[in-house]
Amino acid sequence: MASRTIVDIFIPCFVDQLFPDTAMNMVKVLEKVGCEVRYNPNQTCCGQPAFNAGFFNEAREVADKFLDDFSNETSHYIVAPSASCVGMVRNAYQDIFVKSSKLVKYRAMQKKVYELTEFLTDVMGITQIKDAKLPGKYTYHDSCSALRECGIKAGPRELLNNVAGLELVEMEDSETCCGFGGTFAVKFEAISTAMAEQKVDNAIATGADFIVSTDSSCLMHLEAYIQKQNKPIKTMHIADVLASGW
Structure with a gap:
């Protein structure tokens, strides 16, 4: 049997608190297309609110935690139902970790982070969810x-x-x-x-x-x-x- 694609999901804080059904539906879709979905309950925020408000030290602390929470399994994809948070991790984290000893670790994780739809189309090659x-x-x-x-x-x-x-x-x-x-x-x-x-x-x-x-x-x-x-x-x-x- 072919191995299933393993996905670590990141659920943004506002989705977790205000739109939990959207998070569950993302899981439902990922499992529908054959992914093995994993969730780390220690995850919190990507740090975007603090970063955008100019609180860079506080954002760095949150980014450090995100890196620790999602870099243990280097072969797994990280998928989120939010392009905003994905954009934060892909782009703003470059500024956060540019002079950090964690830069190499971040670069490895950066390549694995995807918004749900681009993961489906660009990684999985899927353009239709059966029965939707x-x-x-x-x-x-x-x-x-x-x-x-x-x-x-x-x-x-x-x-x-x-x-x-x-x-x-x-x-x-x-x-x-x-x-x-x-x-x-x-x-x-x-x-x-x-x-x-x-x-x-x-x-x-x-x-x-x-x-x-x-x-x-x-x-x-x-x-x-x-x-x-x-x-x-x-x-x-x-x-x-x-x-x-x-």
Whole structure:
């Protein structure tokens, strides 16, 4: 029997606390495609909130812990349902560890970290999740982290377009930021809200039932605006879509 691909999953702190179903659906999808999924319960955060807020020493402590938590098995892939966190580990950690004795250890781990959809398409060569089904129309939000930090664009759409019953309707400015940006939404609330309004209005103009993305942080921001303004559209993380119908 061929060996199964072993995956260590990283569940971002906000997904763990606010969207646990998305984490479980990622596991469901990974197991569906034949992966052996492992979870280290000692994991916490990637350090992105501290790093983006300028608390570099604190971010370094969290990054050290992440490295320790995920570098024991050098042959295993590390997969997360968040391009934002993956972008942090792939890119910002280079600055954190550049003058550290742990740089070699980090470089080895850096090559193994993937966002869920790019792992499915680029590593596993999978563009369709068998039995996935969701009737309706969707429009896709390219998160800043997915597009600009990880180079993810075509893969999620290909996976979604192979979900039975689901139809893509692209919105205007799909690559424009939703306005969340972590602490940006707190420091510049009015601008952040205006950006969410523009994104949601563009999505509604397509006639879509769902806004889908790789990042729960973007979707959380958009969903809050949608609910507050009682807008006629829903948000769904791509892991939840791929786990629908089976």
